[in-house]
Amino acid sequence: MTDTTSSAEAPAILGARAYPAALEWIARRAEAFVIPLAALVVGMVLFSLFILAVGKSPVLLYETMWRGGFGSWFSVQNSLSRAAPLLLAALCVALPARLGLVVIGGEGAIVLGGVGAAAIGVALSGAPSFIVILAMGVAGMAAGGIWIGAVGALRHYRAVNETISSLLMAYIAIALMNQLVEGPLRDPASLNKPSTQPLADIYRIGNIPGMDVHWGLVAGVVACIVSWVLIEKTRWGFAARIAGGNVRAAQVQGLAVGPLIVGFTALAGGFAGLAGMLEVAAVQGSANASLAAGYGYTGILVAFLARHNPLAIIPVAILLGGIDASGGLIQRRMDLPDATVLVLQGMLFIVILFSETLYGRFKAFNPDLWQRAS
Template sequence: MLSFTLALGAPTPTRRRWFGRLAEAWALPLLALTAALVAFGAFIAAFGVNPLAAAALIWRGAFGTWFSLQNTLQKAAPLLLTGLAMALPARAGLMIIGGEGALVIGGLACAVIGPALAGFADSAGGALMAQTLMLACGMAAGALWLMIPGALRHWRGVNETISSLLLNTIAIAVLNQLVEGPLRDPMSLNKPSTTPLSPALMLGHVPGLSVHVGLAFGLILCIGAGVLMQRTSFGFATGINGGNPRAAQMVGIDVGRLILIACALAGACAGLAGATEVAAVQGSATASLAAGYGYSGILVAFLARHNPFAIIPVAVLLGGIAASDGLLQRHLDLPDATVAVLQGFVFIAVLAAETFSGRLRLWRGGRRDG
């Protein structure tokens, strides 16, 4: 154990080492991204498509115009929250991939409470209260949902990745069952959905943009989570458990409580994403609530190395890639799964880059002092 730990910048001057670690934190993901783009370029070149043309279209579709930028932000909004749903338990040492399920459950809760509050739609104050209540219910439902894999892991040793994955399936099944059955709005003939929310209760846009307030929620929560993790003693304790649970036990940290809180916060974020999807975009819960935002959130969190602050640029990047989907399809006649292919390349490249973390000669000062 002692001999073969690879050094992370050993006996070199402090500033070079600090610079080295910082450079490593940014350079590796950027290198990975570049590698993924090159691989994607090769992939579509095999289809006879000019990769440079595709690159230009991706740029235009993502960030090129004011319209596409807003489109990007719209797509990034749920990713901010589902990214947190993966990153927060990951900091605590749990690999929970249940963002999709928590999102669905949160959206469902919102869609159930919403129609019941239609009476409050009259007054402005009442509407605000009703909206707050809807979102709070969504967050609470998501929180409870994601506490399940955490509790199972801590008290019964159940692998949290598997249990959260299976809970996703359960949540989607519950969604479909309820939406097509007991909660179905009799007016929705073609596409089963729950009773639509009264328009006065729908969430509005961020002032100045035509993007719904979910974006603001996401930004605020990412910054809040970042502050929580890096500046508070709770975040510190979480990092201890994530780094070495035995050390956390030895210093008396209440690991069970910590896990439950981290999972609850994560679930609340995903639940809020679902509630926002219902209350700002769709107006009701349908089968398309399970659109894969939760799974994209996993990718966002890993790319951001589970750092809540870094989730913001990463979500915007992935939102941009998703937003350029339409342009790629229309102009280059590529199938709609093409963007998913690019996402897949990015994911693999970033995970592969992780294995190089700390080993590249540029940031190593040589073997550590004996």
Template sequence: MFGVKDYPAALEWVARRAEAFVIPVAALIVGMAIFSLFILAVGKSPVQLYEMMWRGGFGSWFSIQNSLSRAAPLLLTALCVALPARLGLVVIGGEGAIVLGGVAAAAAGAALNGAPSFIVILVMGVAGMAAGGIWIGTVGALRHYRAVNETISSLLMAYIAIALMNQLVEGPLRDPASLNKPSTKPLAEAYRIGNISGMEVHWGLVIGIVACVLSWVLIEKTRWGFAARIAGGNVKAAQVQGLAVGPLIVGFTALAGGFAGLAGMLEVAAVQGSANASLAAGYGYTGVLVAFLARHNPLAIIPVAFLLGGIDASGGLIQRRMDLPDATVLVLQGMLFIVILFSETLYGRFKAFNPDLWKRVA
């Protein structure tokens, strides 16, 4: 039975976890309030804007399915940021892993045309993860072995990856039938990933959720995750304890890039049907916002990706009904990101979130 003496322990438990929830939510509210001032400045109604945002992202079953479809790649690209963050790394180049993963998957699908569908889809997934893993794993290797800042290198390598994708799609991998929009040869219908039964949402959503759950298990329940958290807190202390920091950094960044590469494969196999310039849709950059808003918690990424997916899905409705540019949603995301970065300075400053305070509660 839960008695009066158990209240301090319960309050202490809540205090330990409340800060990671309250501050991001407050940052989200403040960011939207600041964005409202921007909307007022351009002569539009913030109330109407948020009403359109709700209707476009969450107001109907059709809207919810559209939001879930957009959330699917965000789950995986957010992991590309969240996993290295446990080692104290800020990797923001997931966009590069997405496009290369998509191109690698499309090339594998074309090369294995005629093989059994299960084999082809499996190989496409492996190819996409390998391309993304090698790309972001290189960022980790540069960070550990050559002391190259991972934030700068991952961002610059994303631009290189997009240029490489354009070169391949417009050159050796181009389908001669793609005239106005260069792309690879379209995948056969047997090699496409279909929708979840009863929904207009592809199976990439389930794959993304499973990836988030497995990532949480890796970080919280395995010795590799424990070692990563130690290394993220103090690299020198981890080395003194005999931890192999180099393999940890390269391994976690490679796994993170593999998830982003898998997102690219899903875009090809479930959405686009081929690799083209549409792979660079900005999911890698939105994934950065998702990861920071979720405090790099793989389980928290799931609802946050749905929220950001809904905001992204509402962009078309906002553009049509309010005569605002399609970049309006991007402006909102940028403001939210700035406020969330600022909120990082607030952790540990509020006594109400100090567990020791509630130990003394009688």
């Protein structure tokens, strides 16, 4: 049977077929971008109403926020420094989410990772710097991985709700950190603010050349890329997505759901523990109460706003890092509390949680609509 389509008609036919296919491709991906962006805008509008209620100008506030977060090279570097732990803290939420788990206790893994890294750094004092920094990283990841991995084990083997258990274990971790820092690991010279012994300069992590930003930013970006490859390009990630969609179906297919849950939660906690190690080795130089700075809780907002996509976490973490960095300037210029940015983060989180109910409700984002159109 011969093909009667002429060479002149072929491009038109291909174009007619490609156009609906392109619309279908856009529809599949637009929902994950449009709804979070709309939630971000709505949250900022609600925050503007709050600022008006306290007698301040929202326009001036957002201008000050931009100037404090991204208005100069100094501000950008400050924002990137604050984004570094947020990248790793957000992964602590995003990785378990692919299995259908809501883990919000990354703060506990961060503080324990910092304490573990500080303890190893002091214990190995005198060893080569490379060995000590590597050991600190392993100790931080191990502490965080064991802590959050226990949440996954409780969820699978004892059916304990991971949201509640991870949150409660975060409070336990902070109490344990305070006990260790104020007790057996305390530096006798730290009088007003108990802390561990300071790390020697050779065991500190320096800055990226040409920038006033420590190498933790690079570690966070690499962790996000590796996590994306793990989820999207490996059989473990494929199995995790199946288990996250339907645990029963995954078990029927013979997937080892238990090891998947424990493994992904342990890896997620390991990234949060690495964030604590970087705070000690790159920022503070010792473990103290400042480790509980709220990065774990802000990481929840970053992960949800990024729809648990490791690559999307990178720009969202930088945005939230800039908002966090602008708090001091807002306090000085507008006579508002430094915690004003926390109000904004809270409003954004509420709106983003509400927006979760909107997915799948708009026909424009339904690929079947464009398939029928073709």
